[in-house]
Structures are given as C-alpha cells and as structure tokens.
Amino acid sequence: MNICSSAGSVSRFKFTFILSLSFFFLQAAGSEKIVLKAMGRAINKAVTIAEILKRKMPLHQVNCLTSSEVDDIFEPLEEGLDVVESKRCVSCTTITLSTTEQGVDKNDIGYQVCN
Numbered sequence: 001m002n003i004c005s006s007a008g009s010v011s012r013f014k015f016t017f018i019l020s021l022s023f024f025f026l027q028a029a030g031s032e033k034i035v036l037k038a039m040g041r042a043i044n045k046a047v048t049i050a051e052i053l054k055r056k057m058p059l060h061q062v063n064c065l066t067s068s069e070v071d072d073i074f075e076p077l078e079e080g081l082d083v084v085e086s087k088r089c090v091s092c093t094t095i096t097l098s099t100t101e102q103g104v105d106k107n108d109i110g111y112q113v114c115n
Contacts, residue, residue: 019049023056026099033098039068043093050095054115060101063110064094 022034038046053059067089074084098104104111 022053032100033103036095039092040090046095058114059097060104060114061112062096062104062108066092068092
C-alpha cells in the first residue's frame with residue numbers, strides 16, 4: 001500500500017488518519033509492507049509516522065532519498081504581461097516498512113534492521 005503526502009496537505013487530522021490507516025493495514029489487513037512517500041516540508045511527517053509505527057511493532061525499513069525538478073508557471077491576471085516560469089528542486093523521500101525480511105532488500109544502502 002502506498003501513502004503519499006505533500007507539503008501543505010498534512011494537518012493534525014490527516015496525520016492521525018494516516019498513522020491509524022498504516023497501523024491497520026500492517027496489523028488487521030495482513031499487508032506485509034507499506035510505502036510512505038513525501039515531498040518537501042511533508043518529509044518530517046512521513047519520518048515521524050515511520051518512527052511511531054516502528055515503536056509499535058518490529059518493522060524492517062528502507063529509506064530512499066531523491067529530488068525532483070518542479071516547474072512553476074505563473075500566468076498573469078492582467079493582459080500584456082508575460083508568463084513567468086521558474087524551476088526548482090524539491091527533496092523527496094520514500095520509506096518502505098515491512099513486517100518480513102522478504103518485503104525489503106537487505107543489501108540496500110538505506111536499510112535499517114528491525115528492533
């Protein structure tokens with residue numbers, strides 16, 4: 001199961017909902033792994049959710065850090081002005097949590113052993 005979040009979309013309610021949903025899928029639904037994906041300022045929320053889940057149950061973890069180039073296009077509200085385009089790099093993370101060793105690659109550089 002994949003759970004994605006972006007910078008402005010993680011309120012306290014959504015944070016609790018994502019945490020509860022993740023815990024449900026790992027325990028009750030019998031899913032072996034979940035993948036948390038986040039960009040920009042939402043990365044700290046994804047890391048916090050992963051750490052809370054790891055405290056509640058033994059999980060293997062694989063972290064992957066990347067960056068994406070985002071194109072912002074601003075169209076003018078008044079006629080006669082030019083369209084402004086800007087490019088920026090945004091940090092991205094993917095956290096894979098698995099209840100079994102088969103769900104993750106133990107040789108990956110971002111692998112963390114379950115406690």
